[in-house]
Amino acid sequence: MRFPALILVPVLALGPTAARAASLPDTGQDMCDDGSNVLVACTSANTGDAATYPRQDGRFGRDAKAKAGTLSKAGGGAAGFDYSKIANNGSDLGAGVGLALGTNPTDWACTRDNITELTWEVKVNDATHLRHLTWTYTWYNSDGTTNAGNAGTPDIGSSVGTDNCLNTSNCDTEKFVADVNAAALCGGNDWRMPTQRELLTLVHAGTNFPSIDTTYFPNTIGAGLSRFYSGTSSASLPSFARVVTFNLGFSTAIAKSGSFFVRLVRGKQF
Secondary structure, three states, X not given: OOOHHHOOHHXXXXXXXXXXXXXXXXXXXXXXXXOOOOEEOOOHHHHOOOOOOOOOHHXXXXXXXXXXXXXXXXXXXXXXXXXEXXXXXOOXXXXXXXOOEOOOOOOEEEEEEOOOOOEEEOOEOOOOOOOEOOOEEEOEOOOOOOOOOXXXXXXXXXXXXXXXXXXXXXXXXXXXXXHHHHOOHHHOOOOEOOOHHHHHOOOOOXXXXXXXXXXXXXXXXXXXOOEEEEEEEOOOOOOEEEEEXXXXXXXXXXXXXXXXXXXXXXXXXX
């Protein structure tokens, strides 16, 4: 099931002033609105200048090329996305077709976006694991140069709201970053919170519940409000942080004292 209203969300939210990474992915939407809120194959007739909704995203770019079978990828992925699986030891597993997540050095543990050149944490379904899919965290950043003047809510050793993670004293974003770096996930110790713009590059607007490529990002909860904190504070209300909601793929602002999911990233920030 697809929702036409979501077609442009990731593109608009990235904004024209963002510092560019290597490149930016397409939205994942390869269908077009026929003018009556029904998604159909894109044609020059239903997206031309005289159409009700002209020049729609689904007709152009990487997604259109992927649908036409003319897009070359370094790895794999739905629509125009291009992902590679990365092992626990940091080695490149390529498209990794059929490879499952695991704990051995050469098992899959992270996913690299070959377009943005960012590498992302992949969640696991294991309640004894640091990166279990249901763990939640309060937003906390003690760095006054990057927290917009509001550090948020630290985990003080007892439950804050509904936070719940492997180490109940470490259920805030800053401590989670430290724990993942201490574990040297996929050979790296430079894991960090993603910016709102970076997190939005994962939104697959051609699907929902969740709005992400689940082949390369399995164990992403799509039911309910699947909110993932970014490291970006709200410009108008610094006690709030920007989140991306992956059930339908949109962004909003939520109090830093809330308890939500986190997906860490490494690579050049934008």
